[in-house]
Every structure is written in C-alpha cells, then in structure tokens.
Amino acid sequence: MATTMMADVKARAATPAGPPEHFAARVAGRLVAALGQAMLYATTNGDHQQPVPAMDLRQAAEAVSGLGLAIHEAPPDGQIVTVGADVVAWTRTTLRVFGDQLRAGTWSSCPCGEQHGQRDTDAAVLAAVNNDLLLLPTPGPDNTSG
Numbered sequence: 001m002a003t004t005m006m007a008d009v010k011a012r013a014a015t016p017a018g019p020p021e022h023f024a025a026r027v028a029g030r031l032v033a034a035l036g037q038a039m040l041y042a043t044t045n046g047d048h049q050q051p052v053p054a055m056d057l058r059q060a061a062e063a064v065s066g067l068g069l070a071i072h073e074a075p076p077d078g079q080i081v082t083v084g085a086d087v088v089a090w091t092r093t094t095l096r097v098f099g100d101q102l103r104a105g106t107w108s109s110c111p112c113g114e115q116h117g118q119r120d121t122d123a124a125v126l127a128a129v130n131n132d133l134l135l136l137p138t139p140g141p142d143n144t145s146g
C-alpha cells in the first residue's frame with residue numbers, strides 16, 4: 001500500500017507544472033522538518049475542525065512524501081536532490097499559510113489561552129519559517145499557483 005502511494009506520488013511528480021528544482025539534501029531535510037512543524041501547528045490549533053481550514057493538510061502531506069521520496073532517490077554519492085515543481089509548490093503554499101497564521105497570531109504552539117512564553121516560541125518559529133521560505137525558488141509567471 002505504501003508502495004502504491006509512493007508510486008502515485010512519483011507519477012504526479014513526473015508531470016510537474018514546471019521544471020524540477022534541485023536542492024542540497026540538507027535543505028530538503030530542512031523543508032521536511034518545516035512542513036512537519038506546519039502540520040503540527042495546524043493540528044494543535046484545530047485547523048482541520050474549522051469550517052474552512054487555512055491549511056490543506058493533504059497538500060502538506062503530499063509535499064512531505066514528495067520531498068522524502070526525492071531524498072531517498074538522490075544518487076548515493078550526491079548531495080543534490082531533485083524535486084518536482086508540484087512538490088515545491090505544495091511546500092511553498094503550506095509554509096506560506098503557516099507563516100501567515102503565525103504572523104496573525106491565529107496559531108500558537110499552545111492555544112490553551114494562558115500566556116506562558118509561547119509568544120516567544122511562536123515568534124522564533126515564524127522567523128525560522130521566513131528563512132525556510134527563502135530556500136524555495138520564487139515561482140515564475142507560469143507558476144503562480146503557489
């Protein structure tokens with residue numbers, strides 16, 4: 001089943017909306033970590049229970065799988081990872097939503113209602129997400145979906 005899913009992801013990645021992008025393996029790993037934090041925050045803040053969720057968790061999960069598969073398929077001697085344009089777009093969209101929610105204060109690392117230092121944590125995470133977004137190529141005029 002996992003193999004089917006991976007093949008499915010691979011098939012979609014083979015027909016991207018633009019040329020594939022190349023990343024250093026450590027950058028791809030960093031993006032996977034950022035997507036994990038984005039999904040963690042979305043879940044912690046009950047985004048999926050909202051009438052209109054801010055984050056498309058399905059896209060975020062596809063991005064995680066796509067990046068993980070790209071890291072797995074990197075040449076054994078290489079540090080360069082090739083990622084489909086669709087996976088890059090899903091990553092960008094997810095991290096932008098994450099950053100927007102943090103900036104607006106809509107999402108918190110702990111939404112319990114009390115203040116016990118999570119604003120500092122959230123500010124640090126927002127700074128990290130802004131840096132992570134700089135790792136992604138800016139979409140060209142033909143790829144504005146992100």
Ligand SMILES: [Zn+2]
Nearest residue numbers: 110111112114
């Ligand atoms: Zn709390």
